[in-house]
Amino acid sequence: MSDKPEHIIVVGAGAAGLMAAREVARAGRTVTILEARERCGGRIHSLPASEFGYPADGGAEFVHGEANVTRALLREAGLSLQEIEGTQWSFDGAKFSREDRHDPHEAELHSVLSALKDDLTLAEFLRRHFAGDKYARLRHSVERMVEGYDAADPARASTLALREEWMDGGRRVQARINGGYGALIEFLAAECRKDGAAIRFGCVVSGIEEKGGGVAVRCAGSDVHGCDRVILTVPLPLLRDIALPAAARAKAAAADDIGFGNVIKILLRFARPWWRERNQDLADMTFLLSDEAVPVWWTRYPDQRPVLTGWFGGPRTAELQSLDPQGLIDAGIESLAAIFGLSREDIARDLVAAAATNWAHDCFARGAYSWATPRTRAAQAMLARADGPVLLSGEALYRGRDMGTVEAALASGLETAEMILRG
Structure with missing residues (x-):
């Protein structure tokens, strides 16, 4: 031997x-x-700190929940976490509103989920238990989370695997690593x-x-x-x-x-936080959801750096499949222009740095993460x-x-x- x-x-x-x-x-x-x-x-x-003012994450960014292995490593490395704070907002095409995560049918959803014994796809679960107009808002909310957060396809995604995520309403602690x-x-x-x-x-x-x-x-x-x-x-x-x-x-x-899902991520650094200047209610905004082409945005709050990150996940990212990084940046600016009622020139004028990645186009990834x-x-x-x-x-x-x-x-x-x- x-x-x-x-x-x-x-x-x-x-x-x-x-x-x-x-x-x-x-x-x-x-x-x-x-x-x-x-x-x-x-x-x-x-991404280069010289461009964004800090070492921005062009890929994975958040630490979700307990994350015991990650947190133990961070302690070894002498690195710290900043918990996500602030308010989540929505734009419905006409007005901004603080995101109300409570749905009138949430208790019913939890009851049906708790009783579920055999797995089935999310699409089939919603068809069986939450069909009809009165559940339209609930279906939209659940599908948006599964496509956007999990980068998953509702037609294939496991309901049992997603159950815990829904049962706590997605309210678990999220944080970023300082650095x-x-x-x-x-x-x-x-x-x-x-x-x-x-x-x-x-x-x-x-x-x-x-x-x-x-x-x-x-x-x-x-x-x-x-x-x-x-x-x-x-x-x-x-x-x-x-x-x-x-x-x-x-x-x-x-x-x-x-399952293996895709994510498009767009980072825009501005000379000033124009969204806070335009609407003081957004001073503590973290996440902003809409139905625009790039549907999710977030800030660095409580960090005050004037950076907005756009996010588009799941099978619908195929809608932007033909765009190169500059095309994605342009799509992001157009989405912000529609949300805030500005021209794209107004937004682009304050742009200092930008980066965009469609992870499906990365030949050594071909997508973002599994589900x-x-x-x-x-x-x-x-x-x-x-x-x-x-x-x-x-x-x-x-x-x-x-x-x-x-x-x-x-x-x-x-x-x-x-x-x-x-x-």
Whole structure:
């Protein structure tokens, strides 16, 4: 038996990959991280502080709920959180109103959800239990949350997986990391390197094969890396692009039973907070919802920086599929112009910096994050199995409450590392 430490290759330097790599490197394994991009983070993407006045998050931004793994890491890294405060507003096409999250049928919704035993899609759930005009507002509210917040398709999304989210009305604590998620990624990458892990950028993995009692990982450009085991942490759509050993390929096929949604995110920095000047009631605005092309906006409140972030999630992002980043920025400005009754020239005049990402256009992501269908839990159990030398990890495999989050990615990476270390 060889005295050489086991060599683990981690494919992907996002949150799951870095977390898994840190844990196995700490335990004395030889670790190589292969990352297709020229940076760490994956769907966590810090934008230049020189442009936005702070390290803005072009991808993941919020810490949702308890997020125990995330919070423990933040304490290790000496990073702090700023809880989201302020008021949520809506614009109905004519006037602004403080968002009233209470629906007159909310108690009935909770009662039906509590009694639900067998899973079904959200669309079918609403058809069965909340058809008719009197429930129109409730249906619109639920569908808007599922499409916008979860980036999910109501025709495929699991009602049971979403139940807890609705039962608390979406009122759980949300926070931002002071310094952004990029600061956490920098900490994890430094920890990996400190424990001897090598991070190689520009390595687009095209195939993994079992060879001579070990594993060979092939990259575009014909580079081949040998190892004992592989932790594969790429976003679900990319699994189809990687040639896998037969057993791993059979496992990966289960990914088709997990939803994967898209997000368009637009950041606009202005010379002054013109929305507060125009309407003093909006001084403590956090979120603003409308039915415009870019339907959700938020501020940095209680931070007073004059930055608005636009968000469009779910299958309807296909409506803006043809737009490049500048086209998305223009669509965002037009949406704000319609909401505030201004010309787009008035809004563009104060624009200092702008950035926009349609995550479906990112070739190493092809979307934003995963969501559950009625068949997802069985698929996750299949994907997370530790049989064979290729293990899968990432936010899509997380079986807890907050699937699709950075917490889910970190927790999955930790769980995969523990499986490796158990033997």
